[in-house]
Amino acid sequence: MSQDASTEGDLRNTGMSLKHDREWDYELDRIVEAVEERNATKVGLQFPEGLKRRGPAVADDLRALTDDDVTYMLSGQPCYGACDLDTYLMRRTDVFVHFGHSPMKESEKIIYVPLFSNVDPFPMMEDALDELPEEDVGLVTTAQHMNRFGEMKSWLESEGYTVHTRKGDDRLTHEGQVLGCNYASADIDADQVLYVGGGKFHPLGLAMEHPDKKVVIADPVNNVVTVADTEKFMKQRYGAVHRAMDAEKWGVIFCTKIGQGRWEMAEEIVNDNDDAYLITMDEVTPDRLRNFDMDAFVNTGCPRITTDDGPQFHKPMLTPGEYRIAVGDEPLDSLSFDTFHGTW
Amino acid sequence: MSQDASTEGDLRNTGMSLKHDREWDYELDRIVEAVEERNATKVGLQFPEGLKRRGPAVADDLRALTDDDVTYMLSGQPCYGACDLDTYLMRRTDVFVHFGHSPMKESEKIIYVPLFSNVDPFPMMEDALDELPEEDVGLVTTAQHMNRFGEMKSWLESEGYTVHTRKGDDRLTHEGQVLGCNYASADIDADQVLYVGGGKFHPLGLAMEHPDKKVVIADPVNNVVTVADTEKFMKQRYGAVHRAMDAEKWGVIFCTKIGQGRWEMAEEIVNDNDDAYLITMDEVTPDRLRNFDMDAFVNTGCPRITTDDGPQFHKPMLTPGEYRIAVGDEPLDSLSFDTFHGTW
Known part of the structure; x- marks a missing residue:
């Protein structure tokens, strides 16, 4: 299993950028x-x-x-x-x-x-079986492959698996669906989860949210089977938290995108910390934050900008949970993946 | 007079980035x-x-x-x-x-x-007199120096000049004020105009809008006197128009910023051209346009993005007037600076 450092953690590679041409149904x-x-x-x-x-x-x-x-x-x-x-x-x-x-x-x-994909998921699912030794398996996918979710489940059952699926919460439309910020559909009673879909963006989040589970990736877009490896990301998270422990001035980002705002969370931080400043923006980018002379940032918007793009910012960028650790409100071992719930 | 190629045409250098620290009145x-x-x-x-x-x-x-x-x-x-x-x-x-x-x-x-500047404009204005041989002179400045506009005018009069000033149109608050997109305050009966203010952004626009006038820059922020030189920019404009003449697919940008939208202009272009596609956005950046497979773009938003940042885009980017030339509706010698009028 090799990881391509140039593409993982790049929000542009969400499985939507195509290696081979697919037909989409634009309805x-x-x-x-x-x-x-x-x-x-x-x-x-x-x-x-x-x-x-x-x-x-x-x-x-x-x-x-x-x-x-x-x-x-x-x-x-x-x-x-x-x-x-x-x-x-x-x-x-x-x-x-x-x-x-x-x-x-x-x-x-x-x-x-939704732009359902017409890619055949079964060859890669078959290849993935070697990585799934136990009888119980969770099954998740993205919106693009939802049209074949029932077939995928039946196929795994025909291979002898007990397949665990869940709808997740309000933020998710379908049973078995994952988002980059929500893996409630993988809160299932199995230690291994099969993710079927393009790219590593979703399964990396899944593995960070569920560190006790083995996340196997059957990628029918890039024709590859891998196991999600979060080590690099977790090291980056701990590194960012440690670097932010000395911060005096904090920039607290409230994202103005319709589905990415957590106002109460942002307000609570600035109310409790006299050295925290509320900054509002839609796109959270390194360029925009460079304008602010802060020692560290806490991002209440999209958690994937924090975890995946974090190293691109000029100062440590933390999730709200990581901020609590950095300021001493929570112990270091409480570090966990930041997920989004609810709609807007 | 030397021109610094690395700063002119950079929208970040609007005279607001400081060479020496100034005191601002935040009111x-x-x-x-x-x-x-x-x-x-x-x-x-x-x-x-x-x-x-x-x-x-x-x-x-x-x-x-x-x-x-x-x-x-x-x-x-x-x-x-x-x-x-x-x-x-x-x-x-x-x-x-x-x-x-x-x-x-x-x-x-x-x-x-407005953040009025406390910089003394008169030493640089005095230096600028050598470049202003005629009796009639126009006088313009930016919002930052408006608090001393009356003094500037009196001082020029005491030096023997007949000073011409104008309020311009609705988009401008003060007599003698210029914006990056509006130089109506320089529609005066004089062949030479003195611009007092920081940076070259405003006087370059002024010189492009009024190519028949000599625009002298008295810059009290960077302590320099220069004469606006638009040659490089005009060559770029003609080059962009020529490169766009072969374009088949046009991206027509409608800017969603409150004071930068020209909807009728954008709509008219797409209604008249079956190969034109309307694209809406707030920040008009090279990255965002790279996502669209067009041969050329016409920007109905901020004209300074077109003229100053033009070369940074992957395809020719034209003003609406330049578009008319490129598609053959207007002759090449009608090329002129794109200005914005009205409020929102």
Whole structure:
């Protein structure tokens, strides 16, 4: 099992950037129907980063199927999940289509097109069996492969496994679904979990959230089977916490993205610490934080920016739980993965 | 006169990044009064890029002057002008303070603190006289030096000049004020204009907008007198237009920042051109546009991103006027600087 240091921990590699071309189902009929039903004249289309370049072709197809007076608008905002809706575009269009993710929260205004993959998951699942010696196994996947989740489960059962699945919590749409920030669907009674899907982003989070479980990755996009290894990330987390222990001035980041805000958490920290300053932003980037002369940051927004992009920031960047350790409120061995619950 | 290629055309160098420390008047009394009057519990503070690191100290001073139950929030969003309000923070705070710019549009919600400079403009103005041989001279400056505009004008008159000044249009608050996107205050009856202020960002725009005028820069921040030279920029503009003439697919950018949107202009282009795609975003950056497989872009947002940052984009980026030339609707000699008018 080799880990590619240049891609893991890179939020752009979420399994959506393609090694080989896949066919996606853009569900144009469903969009056209909504446009006609609502007499829409403005339609917003939002794609995740890896699929943004398909946007113009999708807009072309939709233009051919709808009246000339419909204007299609492509969101140019970064998008890293269903938590990350372009609310500006959503509010100013009659139909707003969010591609690539399943609903974090149902809304009449938004059409979610999950973009189910047509990749065959079974060859890699078969290869993964060597890494799954026990009878009990958990099964999880991402929105892209949800359309075949039932088949995957049946197949594992036919191989003699007792398959454990769970819906997780409100943040998750489907049984067995994981998000980069939520692995409640893996709170199951098995010591090994099979993740079927592209990339290492999701299984790395899963392994950090469930350090007692073996997380086996069957990746049908890159045709590879690996076991998630969190060692590098955990070392980075402990290193960041230690470096932040001397911090005097803290920047507390409140993320303004619709599904990434934890206001009470941010407010509590600044209320309890006179040397903490509340900073609000949508995209949390090294460039933006460089403008603030802080000794350390605590990020109440997307936990994956903290854990995966952490080393790119000029000062230690901690999760709220890690902050409690750094300021001495909690012991070091309480360090755990930061997860997001609820919708917005 | 030497031009520093590494700083001109860099939007971060707007004269706000300091070579020597200046004292700013943050007008804390005015802010405290508003906090008390409105019984505010949430106060938003927005600084331009070069002054963001002063934010925590300003928040500390305000905390000492107001009740404990007031929470101060620092905007971490990039900010490049009064056009660039953090509307998220503005809508979610009881008092919203925008530092470093004068009002583009008055609003009861917003307190504008222009941050007047205490730098003495007269030594550099005196040095600039050698470059101003004619009797008639225009006089312009930025928000930071507006507090001494009357003195500057009187001083020039005492030196024997006939000084021409103008308020410009709705986008400008003060007589003689310029913005990076609006030089209506220099529409005066003189062939030479004296710009007093830091950096080359504003006078370069002024010289591009008024190519028939000599623009002399008296920079009291960096202690230098120069004459604006637009040659490099004009060559880049013609080069970009020529490279875009072969473009088939056009990305048309509509900027969602409150003071940078020109919707009718963007809509007209996509309505007239079947190969044009509307892309919406707040920050217009090379990274974000790289996601779109276009041959060229036309930016209906901030013209300074187009003219000053243009070469950083992977494909030619044109102003709306330059687009008309590239697609053959207008002759090449109609090329002119793109200005913004009106508020929002």
